[in-house]
Amino acid sequence: MKTSLFFSILVSSILLLSCDIIEGDPYVRNNNNSDPVELDTVKRVLLLEFTGQKCPNCPEGHEQIQQLKNFYGSRFIPVAIHAGYYAIPSSTYPIDYRTTFGTNFHNLFNPTSYPIGMVDALKHENLQTHGFWSEKVAEQMNRTSHLAINFESQIAVNQLNISVEVRSRHAVLPEESYRLYTLLIEDSIVGRQANGATSIADYVHDHVVRHGFTSHLGDSISLFNPQQRRKVSYQTSINEQWRIQHLSVVAFVVNSNDEVVQSGTKKLSTSN
Amino acid sequence: MKKYIYALISMLIALSVDAQEDPKGQFSGNFQIDGQTYSNDSLTGAEEVPEKMLMNAYGNLRYNYGNLTLGIRFEAYLNTLQGISKKYDGTGIPYKFFTYKNEELEITAGNFYEQFGTGMALRAYEDKMLGIDNAFEGVLTRYNPIHGVFFKGLVGKQRNYFELGPGIVRGLDGEINLNETFALDSLETQIILGGSLVSKFQPDKNPTLILPENVLLCAGRIQLQRNGLGLLTEYAYKINDPSADNRYNYQPGQAILSDLTFNGSHYGFLLGFKWLNNMSFRSDRSAQENQLLINYLPSIAHNHIYSFAAMYPYATQLNGEAGARAEVFYRFQRETFLGGKYGTLITLSYSRVNSIDTTNLPMLDSVYPHPSHYKTTFLSIGNTRYYEDFLIEIQKKISPTINTTWHLQYTAYNRQVLEGKDGMIEALIGIADITFRLRPRHSLRTEFQYLNTKQDFGNWVGATVEYTVSPHFFVAVVDQWNFGNPNPEKQLHYYMARAGYTRGANRIQIGYGRQRLGVICIGGVCRVVPASTGFNFSISSTF
Amino acid sequence: MKKLAILLFGLLLKTCLWGQKLPAVEIKTLQGKNVNTSMFTNHGKPMVISFWATWCKPCVKELSAINENYPNWQKATGVTVIAISTDDSRSQSRVGPFVTSKGWTFEVYCDPNGDFKRAMNVTNVPHTFLLDGNGNIVYQHTSYVDGDEEVLYQKIKELSN
Numbered sequence: 001m002k003t004s005l006f007f008s009i010l011v012s013s014i015l016l017l018s019c020d021i022i023e024g025d026p027y028v029r030n031n032n033n034s035d036p037v038e039l040d041t042v043k044r045v046l047l048l049e050f051t052g053q054k055c056p057n058c059p060e061g062h063e064q065i066q067q068l069k070n071f072y073g074s075r076f077i078p079v080a081i082h083a084g085y086y087a088i089p090s091s092t093y094p095i096d097y098r099t100t101f102g103t104n105f106h107n108l109f110n111p112t113s114y115p116i117g118m119v120d121a122l123k124h125e126n127l128q129t130h131g132f133w134s135e136k137v138a139e140q141m142n143r144t145s146h147l148a149i150n151f152e153s154q155i156a157v158n159q160l161n162i163s164v165e166v167r168s169r170h171a172v173l174p175e176e177s178y179r180l181y182t183l184l185i186e187d188s189i190v191g192r193q194a195n196g197a198t199s200i201a202d203y204v205h206d207h208v209v210r211h212g213f214t215s216h217l218g219d220s221i222s223l224f225n226p227q228q229r230r231k232v233s234y235q236t237s238i239n240e241q242w243r244i245q246h247l248s249v250v251a252f253v254v255n256s257n258d259e260v261v262q263s264g265t266k267k268l269s270t271s272n
Numbered sequence: 273m274k275k276y277i278y279a280l281i282s283m284l285i286a287l288s289v290d291a292q293e294d295p296k297g298q299f300s301g302n303f304q305i306d307g308q309t310y311s312n313d314s315l316t317g318a319e320e321v322p323e324k325m326l327m328n329a330y331g332n333l334r335y336n337y338g339n340l341t342l343g344i345r346f347e348a349y350l351n352t353l354q355g356i357s358k359k360y361d362g363t364g365i366p367y368k369f370f371t372y373k374n375e376e377l378e379i380t381a382g383n384f385y386e387q388f389g390t391g392m393a394l395r396a397y398e399d400k401m402l403g404i405d406n407a408f409e410g411v412l413t414r415y416n417p418i419h420g421v422f423f424k425g426l427v428g429k430q431r432n433y434f435e436l437g438p439g440i441v442r443g444l445d446g447e448i449n450l451n452e453t454f455a456l457d458s459l460e461t462q463i464i465l466g467g468s469l470v471s472k473f474q475p476d477k478n479p480t481l482i483l484p485e486n487v488l489l490c491a492g493r494i495q496l497q498r499n500g501l502g503l504l505t506e507y508a509y510k511i512n513d514p515s516a517d518n519r520y521n522y523q524p525g526q527a528i529l530s531d532l533t534f535n536g537s538h539y540g541f542l543l544g545f546k547w548l549n550n551m552s553f554r555s556d557r558s559a560q561e562n563q564l565l566i567n568y569l570p571s572i573a574h575n576h577i578y579s580f581a582a583m584y585p586y587a588t589q590l591n592g593e594a595g596a597r598a599e600v601f602y603r604f605q606r607e608t609f610l611g612g613k614y615g616t617l618i619t620l621s622y623s624r625v626n627s628i629d630t631t632n633l634p635m636l637d638s639v640y641p642h643p644s645h646y647k648t649t650f651l652s653i654g655n656t657r658y659y660e661d662f663l664i665e666i667q668k669k670i671s672p673t674i675n676t677t678w679h680l681q682y683t684a685y686n687r688q689v690l691e692g693k694d695g696m697i698e699a700l701i702g703i704a705d706i707t708f709r710l711r712p713r714h715s716l717r718t719e720f721q722y723l724n725t726k727q728d729f730g731n732w733v734g735a736t737v738e739y740t741v742s743p744h745f746f747v748a749v750v751d752q753w754n755f756g757n758p759n760p761e762k763q764l765h766y767y768m769a770r771a772g773y774t775r776g777a778n779r780i781q782i783g784y785g786r787q788r789l790g791v792i793c794i795g796g797v798c799r800v801v802p803a804s805t806g807f808n809f810s811i812s813s814t815f
Numbered sequence: 816m817k818k819l820a821i822l823l824f825g826l827l828l829k830t831c832l833w834g835q836k837l838p839a840v841e842i843k844t845l846q847g848k849n850v851n852t853s854m855f856t857n858h859g860k861p862m863v864i865s866f867w868a869t870w871c872k873p874c875v876k877e878l879s880a881i882n883e884n885y886p887n888w889q890k891a892t893g894v895t896v897i898a899i900s901t902d903d904s905r906s907q908s909r910v911g912p913f914v915t916s917k918g919w920t921f922e923v924y925c926d927p928n929g930d931f932k933r934a935m936n937v938t939n940v941p942h943t944f945l946l947d948g949n950g951n952i953v954y955q956h957t958s959y960v961d962g963d964e965e966v967l968y969q970k971i972k973e974l975s976n
Contacts, residue, residue, distance in 0.1 A: 019471060019484070019486045019488035019511050020484040020485055020486045020487075021484065021511055021512055022482055022483070022484050022512055022522055024480050026481050026483075026520075026522055027480065027481060027482070028479065028480060046496065054693070055692070056693070057691025057692070060516070060519050061521065063520075068479075068480060069479040069480070070480070071479055071480040072479075085609045113560075129516065130516060131515065131516025131517075131556070131557065131558030131559065131560065132516075132558045134478045134479055134480055134481075135477045135478060135479075137479065138478070138479035139477075141479070152333070194692060195657070195687040196689070196692070197686070197692065201521055237398060246713070259529060270526045277867065279974040298835050298836065300835055300935075300936050301936055302937075302938050303937040304938045332933075332936055334836060334934070334936065341838070355847055373839065384931070385929065385933070386928070386930055387904075387927060387928035390904040390907075391903070391904050391927075391928075395904075395928065397903070397928055397929065398929070405831050414841075422841075447849075449848060452848075459840070460848075462846055462848070464848070495846075495847040497847065500915075502846065502847075502911065504847065504908060531908035533908055533911050534912065535912055535913065535914075535915040536913075537914075538915070538916065538918060539915070539916055540911060540912025540913070540915040540916050541912055542908055542909055542912050544908060568903075568904065570903065570904045570905035570906075571905055572905075575869070575870040575905060575906050576870070577871075577872050578868055599909060599912070601912045601913060601915065601916030602916060603916045603917070603918060615918075617916060618918070619916070631947060671909055686858060707961065709962075711961035712962060712965070713961075713965065714962070715960070715961035715962065717961075725887050740958070740960035740961060740962075741962075742960050742961060742962030742963045742965065742966060743956065743960070743962070743963045743966040746960055772958075774956070774957060774958050776954065776955055776956055776957075777942070777955040777956065777957050778957075779957050812938045812939065812957065814936045814937065814938065814942070814955060815936070815937075
């Protein structure tokens with residue numbers, strides 16, 4: 001009896017000791033999120049998030065994205081794809097954020113729960129609920145890339161001209177096949193969003209996909225020229241609902257294993 | 273690997289040869305196979321699956337010799353039946369263990385299930401029909417040093433489909449029955465005290481947050497019994513455990529559960545309440561749904577039997593809820609006015625769950641928002657109704673051959689909170705269940721159900737006719753008609769025909785029809801079945 | 816390998832035919848006291864062990880049917896019936912008042928985490944076992960339809976003759 005009592009007190013105290021109470025501010029502060037300018041092949045990590053204005057848990061996912069954005073700055077590129085059941089507009093949620101690109105892309109993966117996203121991958125098995133994103137993003141941040149993505153944009157009356165240039169640091173072999181995706185996203189769209197059992201009328205929707213310059217299958221860019229460059233140009237007419245000052249172009253390159261090897265983004269108007 | 277299999281087989285043979293002289297050595301086990309075909313049904317929206325047929329199957333084999341027990345379970349999901357996570361797809365042996373047990377000590381190495389107290393601190397369990405299996409893989413010891421004193425200790429990782437979760441769980445539980453330990457035979461009140469400590473470890477790989485890598489949950493419980501009156505109360509406290517479930521909330525969590533019961537000579541009652549805040553506890557802080565839960569917080573709502581009564585089932589809200597229930601059972605004795613010739617049994621049950629009262633705290637700063645930073649007081653009750661139900665059930669035998677059950681129920685289900693859509697659903701349900709014993713071993717059971725609601729899919733009516741021949745056969749036809757569906761094209765009949773054959777512990781059942789999601793109890797077995805159209809079969813055997 | 820497997824299967828069947836004994840598992844009384852199932856004995860008379868749950872309609876029907884005949888069965892054969900509730904902590908507290916109001920006179924125990932159920936290889940409730948006077952499982956039956964209790968009683972009578 002005595003020994004077992006002693007033993008159990010010992011074990012309980014070990015268990016009691018093994019707990020970490022975090023006092024005060026729980027955030028890791030990152031003072032080093034400025035972009036190195038000399039190297040344009042810095043790995044940027046892409047999160048393709050499937051969301052919807054009627055999805056009650058999606059704001060939880062957006063919190064995760066905001067935290068990652070605060071931490072990694074421009075090295076983290078989130079893209080919100082409004083598609084699927086929760087993105088269908090209704091009388092309470094009249095705005096339609098869906099796009100042809102978004103719906104087709106969504107149906108390639110057919111997620112069954114939301115929010116859900118893929119970090120640096122275009123694979124069904126990489127669909128993860130929001131709790132897993134930050135760990136995966138951190139893991140991908142340690143990777144390197146041999147590609148650089150640069151943008152040129154030009155706005156003419158109601159026409160938008162974009163060119164995306166992909167450069168490789170090493171020679172691209174003919175058997176390496178890459179696909180390029182180029183999307184137009186818009187920030188700061190105010191509209192109603194479900195949030196748990198309630199909804200927020202003036203919710204700010206960021207990085208919402210507005211247009212796919214490429215199809216949901218991307219554009220093949222296997223033919224690099226001898227300088228290891230590949231330049232692709234796109235154009236589209238400007239939808240009157242889009243606000244130029246909030247638009248950005250996002251491009252990412254996917255390899256034959258459906259992994260995203262590099263991504264990049266640029267705001268259309270550089271005035272602010 | 274092969275070498276080990278040979279070694280194991282020869283060991284088993286050696287043991288079983290021995291067993292022929294010593295009847296203690298024995299094999300036992302079971303099989304269960306459930307399959308279903310899925311066809312397109314444009315009316316219900318049920319879809320064909322590429323595999324045409326899906327199947328879940330498993331087999332357990334146990335070997336016991338004296339103080340030693342060995343066991344394995346083979347599982348095959350080829351591919352997983354609809355309604356259960358596709359992540360099970362595949363086959364494997366996720367459950368294998370050996371246990372040594374003597375008078376006072378029991379040690380298990382391998383996979384095991386365990387529950388501390390009511391499960392509020394720790395519960396590893398399996399429910400194959402719901403796709404839940406959070407068994408531990410590790411070591412478990414149970415120690416009974418003196419009469420009435422029980423210790424349990426475990427260390428392990430939890431099952432996550434066919435893999436293990438990333439977290440390590442350490443647990444310790446102690447229980448003492450004061451009357452047994454101190455031989456308090458004269459004491460009329462029985463007192464049992466218990467306590468648990470559970471700690472989990474998971475590395476912090478999150479780049480943006482400093483997460484606690486070790487999280488402790490402690491719980492204490494007391495169970496009193498005096499004559500017919502019993503009280504069971506358990507309280508649990510969990511230190512900061514930010515997770516995807518609680519939106520990375522660093523506040524501690526707590527929970528209390530209390531049940532008062534009374535057993536008279538022909539009546540009894542149950543009064544219970546439950547309050548919890550921030551009590552999700554998983555061995556992976558990113559996990560969702562049913563996966564890697566370390567603790568179990570039972571729903572306080574009534575566990576319904578009939579399919580319409582269980583149309584809107586409540587599930588515990590791990591982030592916070594306040595609930596209460598009351599249930600009275602009364603039997604009017606034979607040869608009394610209300611009891612009649614054979615007695616009458618009346619059950620009244622009420623349960624209600626509300627939100628807890630919370631106040632949001634200001635954000636830490638604008639760059640690092642902390643939205644789920646809220647304050648609550650212990651046992652506070654919020655204004656939002658999550659769930660409510662009230663029912664009255666009368667069971668009456670009318671004649672030696674006719675048995676009846678009458679059931680009336682009101683249910684309110686806050687789908688807005690529980691599923692994030694459609695607001696509150698209120699339903700009235702009426703059920704009549706009548707069994708006729710036609711002649712010895714032949715009986716006919718009829719069941720009529722009606723559900724009235726203005727929300728969701730509107731009104732339903734259902735009928736079941738079941739003919740059974742003891743001890744081998746049953747055949748049943750069910751139709752559930754959603755005649756009140758607001759969309760006239762969806763006013764469908766959900767029909768189903770089933771037949772089964774049972775012989776001892778072997779059972780085979782086949783069926784065809786359309787199925788809604790729900791708990792179905794027919795032909796003697798209860799199970800949860802997802803929506804579909806097609807043939808289904810089920811084979812089970814225990815040996 | 817194949818030969819070994821066949822041999823193993825043969826031995827398995829052979830050992831199964833010996834008649835299994837009850838495994839030793841801790842379960843609880845309705846008052847929360849721990850009891851080991853190896854203590855279950857009926858002093859040389861047959862014993863029935865029936866797994867059930869309050870939410871399982873056929874289980875309740877079966878036990879009610881047994882209860883109606885229980886005094887006669889006991890008088891004639893000396894059989895003891897033990898009911899094992901597999902209700903988990905959600906409905907475990909209901910078991911006491913539920914049993915009282917039903918007027919069941921046999922012993923009822925709780926197996927809230929399915930330890931005993933697993934040890935007995937029960938897949939679905941109801942599942943009923945019949946043990947002979949030496950504690951060997953001689954008959955078992957899964958599911959319940961009206962009249963099954965008469966079949967069970969036939970088996971009990973065969974044992975006590």
